[in-house]
Amino acid sequence: MADENETQLTTEKVAYWYFRLNGYLQMENFIVHPEKGGGQRTDADLIGVRFPHRQERFYEEPDNVMQDDLQALELTDGWIDVVIVEVKTNAECTLNGPWTNKDAQNVQRVLAAIGCLDPGRLEEAAARIYDRGLFEDDNLRLRVRLVAIGASTSDGLKHSHPQVTQLTWHTVLGFIGDRLYGYRKPKNDSHQWDEQIALLKNVVIEAKSGHEFERERFIALSLERLGIRAQKPPPQIPSAKAASSG
Template sequence: MDNAVVRAMDPSMKPEALAQWYLRLNGFFTITNFVVHPTHKGSQLTDGDIVGVRFPHRTEFQDGPGGDEEEFQHINNRLYFVVAEVKRGLCVMNQSWKMSGQEPIVALLQDLGPFAKCHVLDAASNLLSNGCYNTETLRASLLFIGSKFDPTLPTNALKKSWLELLEFIFARFSKHHQVKTDHDQWDNLGKELFKHFNETHASQQAFCRAVMKACNLPDDSWPILEP
């Protein structure tokens, strides 16, 4: 493969940034590395690699939401709230979420405020056991992003591989290439992703492999390129 295609990205570009771009292209407002501090002196209780919220009436393009993932769209006009755990390789439950019972995840939900106080304990319990929780106005889900997934992760949590993320990004750039061409205000990773898209000449496999290599993702998560 052409060395220009697989050149290394800026060292500051981490898998978490790639995951954030996936959520951004799906209409989420995000916060990265959200730290939950204790009420008294001591170490942090927990953190979320990424937390995000998506509004229910999003319509980025004239023909609709622009090909956002199906699971984010058809939730009966509710807000969508996610807490994401991001790993290069095997994705496992963030054990700090379960320490001291449900205290850390309860504190995270209280700090961010997606639920009324009467729903917080029930929401925390369901997120940890099932991976999701619904009210009349909001759907919440844990989101695990990695190359592989621990089989003990909550059954109804969202799980996305790096290949799935990149296939989505490639499809978005392909469908709306002209709209996305003007992206001077994007951050470094967004610009690098678009460069890789252009340099791989609309080849999905080449794009996915190039970005995975640039982000130093595990070899076994790369797509197999046909000769």
């Protein structure tokens, strides 16, 4: 078990770093305020946008492009991807009521605040997101979707909102570990990064056996520091859309 005095990871920050390492620009803890005062209507753990030509490369090696988590994120070549992310710790992937209650109109308010659509199309986009979890526009090459992160995927969510992207902590942490270890030399000078990513880099070191990186050990150690019960690796479920580089 981790020492009680040891600084712990937080699920919201780990989710933030997963999306950041995949090229998303983000707003954390986005609050939907009421029009006439009073308590907040709801909040989104993360809102992020990834642009279609995103690449992280080394100019000395122009063909060496870091590979993002294309399959898990169901990324599509040439599209702008806007995500509204709901984070759970030990629960399965779930959407809170504000993202499924059409009468509350919270999705419309978030879309208006983001500004990715003409105001005249907010109702259309929100209706699709409420019904299935995804809005796409072929002409704009724009996708806006809900993403749920949790301890396990949910059959119920898949049935009620089939186009919501579900990610488990095993998937999220596996990608982070691979990225931090695989690019440890170019990303070595990262003193401006926050404490959470520094902790994850330390876990990468702990997860090494000799000169080998033990991916499953990294995941297990990170889960322990997050206070998440041990998980089995998720089954490989074919993506609804063929993933391609973005």
